[in-house]
Amino acid sequence: MNPIYGALTPEVALELEPLSRLVYEARENRRQVLDAVGASDEASLLARIAAAEIGEHPAYEHYLAARILADTHEAARKAVAALLHEVNG
Template sequence: MSATIYDALPPEAAPELERLARLVYETREHRRTVLQAVGAADEQTLLQRIIDGGIDEHPAYEHYLAARILAETHQAAREAMAASLKELNR
């Protein structure tokens, strides 16, 4: 069996990594839910539909903002998790 990136993790690192993993998962799923509510594949598509008048600005713009914030939070959590794992596996 080959070693994984988790083999060298100290037990005290687990709670923080668990929180980050949960944040990554939850932000991804909530973003998906927000976009599905307005029938958009991504934030840019939603924004273009608002600009073109294909969807009412309210509450679609709030959905757009929520999806953007969730996407940015998702990316930040992924980066934090990657940095933590890299540091722990030195």
């Protein structure tokens, strides 16, 4: 077993499970949103919108969704890391 998971109690594992799922789902949904408009990341999408290479609507909504998903992904990753650090401290 990986040592970072060695000290997990069942209670902590139950707390980690939804956070881990959120990390995965936010990452994958962000990818799908960006793929839908042919962008590699939020910055390139916003640049394409500003340059009028892509229609503002619904591209800006895609941009906002991707940003929210990226922020959610990062927050969930930090929560998982903090919890693992606390357990393995």
